[in-house]
Amino acid sequence: MDLDAYVAAHLAEWRRLDELSRRRRLSGPESDELVERYQQVATHLSVVRTSAPDATLVAYLSTLLARARNRATGARTGTWRGVQRFFVDRFPGALYRLRWWWVGTLAANVVVTGVMIAWLLGHPAVEQSLLSPAEVDQLVSHDFEDYYSEYAASHFAAQVWVNNAWVAALCIALGVLGLPVIWLLFQNVANLAIIGSIMIRHDHGAHFFGLILPHGLLELTAVFVAGGTGLKLFWSWVEPGELTRTQSLAREGRTAGTIALGLIAVLLVSGIIEAFVTPSPLPTWARVSIGLIAEAVFFAYVFVLGRSAFGRGQTGDLDAALLEDRVATQA
Template sequence: MDLDAYVVAHAHEWARLEELVRAGRRTGPESDELVDRYQQVATHLSVIRTAAPDGEVVAYLSSLLNRARMAMLGARVLSWRAAGRFFTHQFPAALYRLRYWWLGCMAANIVVSAVLMWWFVDHPEVEQTLLSKQEVDDLVNNDFESYYSEHAASAFATRVWINNAWVAALCMALGITGVGVVWLLFQNVLNVAVVGSIMTRHDRADLFWGLILPHGLLELTAVFVAGGVGLKLFWSWIEPGGISRGNSLAIAGRTMVTVALGLVAVLFVSGIIEAFVTPSPLPTWARIAIGILAEIAFFAYVFVLGRQAVRAGHTGDISADLLEDRVATQD
């Protein structure tokens, strides 16, 4: 193929895509043209890569397509329909496809937490190495309960939401290391086990579970989801499963972004429960019931809506039209 002739023949089409990308506002027909031109230029890039790879031209077209994708993505983000499809198709599909990873993570953490709590209760001398007698008294008699009510509910909800989102983000970000996410989850479980054992040994188990369960069920589930997805990212380059390690890691990484965005909403709900339900004057059984209902709703979301989304062909990866097109060509 004569590359110079090919460039001359299609330069006006590339220039038109440049104009559409730079346009601050686009009409409906211009938005449609942006998509059409994007697909057209993606085909040109694929042809050049196959028949006459030239570093400068490939770099230019790749950059142009990247900017075009961002322009299309910006329009999609503002679409309520796209947001709706994210929560009805993309996010639940990702959760369902990765269910064994985060369910396994959840089961392992529950077992470890139970064993640690039992061991701490059976070995009270350990408590003395972690906290002073005064700190234990403060925790049991005041600090644990007051933590949930000492700040205004709205401010507390925001603080909790940000903190939990940060923990979940760390679980996924450290997932590539494998060890990092395991260590972070262990620290989280250890903290719960230590506080739970102290409250139990001082006959305040009813207060501990009454304050932890309403929000903790959904909150910890979200953290376990983040941990499981992080570990899946680690495994994607250990065992790529018949594709290149780069592609395997890219797919797992994009799906992880989907889960991260969805967990923001899940943790927002758990933060609302922690701020407004956990410290409320409702009976303990009612507060725990709300937490259980929230957890049941999450599992129904995954195993009903998620299963349907997967059967419809959704994977949790970003839409194919937002990935770089690679069109098969013939010489």
């Protein structure tokens, strides 16, 4: 291909796109033209990269397309409407698409926790090797319950929120490696199983579940969602399907980012419950009921709102308009 001739033939179109991208206001026809010119120049970039990959020209067209994309979408993504669309469409759609990954992770961890508690109850020597009788008595009589009221509720909520968000982020970020996610989840349930077995053995089982269930149902579900998302990220490059490994990993990475952002809000709710409901003087049945309601709302959010969003094509990935540059790089 004669690169000079190609540039001469299309330079006017590139300059027109640049002009539209720099305008503060666009009329309806001009907005339509911006989108049309964007698609044309994206095609030009693809041709240049394939037939005559001149680095200077590729950089120029890429910058031009980035500016045009920001001009076309920047105002929309910075509004409350964008936030609303995220929580009504994109986040629940992502949760629904990956539902079998995180539901499977949740079920597996519940089974493992139950088996561990049963095994620990049948082997009291393990407890004796971990804690002295005085430490067990302190845990059962004071430490477990006092943990939830040791700090001011607002500070405790923030602390719990940050800690749980960090655990969820690690599950997603390390997901590409696979095994670290399983290890993180195992550590989480092992700690729960050890404390649970000690409380149950010393006739504080009702006390244990009365303090864990109000916030733990939603909190652990969020962690298992993160774990399932991380495992799906790992599987995306092991078995990419019809996509290349790079494309599959990129798609699941963007979806994982969507879920990570959404889980921040979910964990904020569980943190508030843990700080204000779990240590409250409400009767146990009321506190547990609040936890069950929060969990039921989350599942309704996924399987009602998420199913509807998924049916409309929402998968947790970025909008197609934001991925046009990626398409344009292919020949």
